[in-house]
Amino acid sequence: MATQKRSKHINLRRMRKAFALKPLAVGVAGVMLSACSDDRQDARIYTSLDECKIDNPDAIAQCDAAYQTALDEAVRTSPRYNSEYDCEHEFGANQCQYVNNNQGSFFMPFMAGFMVSQLLSPSRYYSQPLYTSYSPYSSYRSRWVTADGYVFNGDIRKRNYRVRPDAFKPKPTVTRTMSRGGFGSSVRAKSSWGSSSRSGSWGS
Secondary structure (H helix, E strand, O other): OOHHHHOOOOOHHHHHHHHHOOOOOOEEOOOOOOOOOOOOEEEEEOOOHHHHHHHOHHHHHHHHHHHHHHHHHHHHHOOOEOOHHHHHHHHOOOOEEEEEEOOEEEEEEOOOEEEEEOOOOOOOOEEEEEEOEOOOOOOOEOOOEEOOOOEOOOOOOOOEEEEOHHHHOOOOOOOOOEOOOHHHHHHHHHHHHOOOOOOOOOEO
């Protein structure tokens, strides 16, 4: 195991660097609400933070702020594991980092993307981290998943979504670690709560 993964405190600078080298998703909710009866909002997936800024030249500061918020949320809400092995079993080799902070020590997956709502509103926006798995054992391999286990329809190549407003609700703070397969079980349980879709209820 690399020594740098054993740092005593989470290194947000390293996390930003690692994040920049991994697939990045930013789902940006449309300014106008959908006229559809299910009240879903238009969202778009970006593959880099620079794309967010290029696509939204009047919201550069919001892109930066949303990214930082997502980093903070990742530490607060991501699944936690006692061992790197258990984390990588679900998210893939070299996809986890060691954290030691005032909430204890644990392994968590790297943030693979972040989703933003109301980006063009300078006074109000919301962002949250997204994850994906590179593990051959994972049911959400190469798909976007939220910290609390909801999976988006399609794979990470899909760029456009329509998402329900509850996709932007704050996630609960995670205080306990889970064992190998625990997050995958949560994903499968939430998927079964949706319609007949195997991917849960976030987007289509």
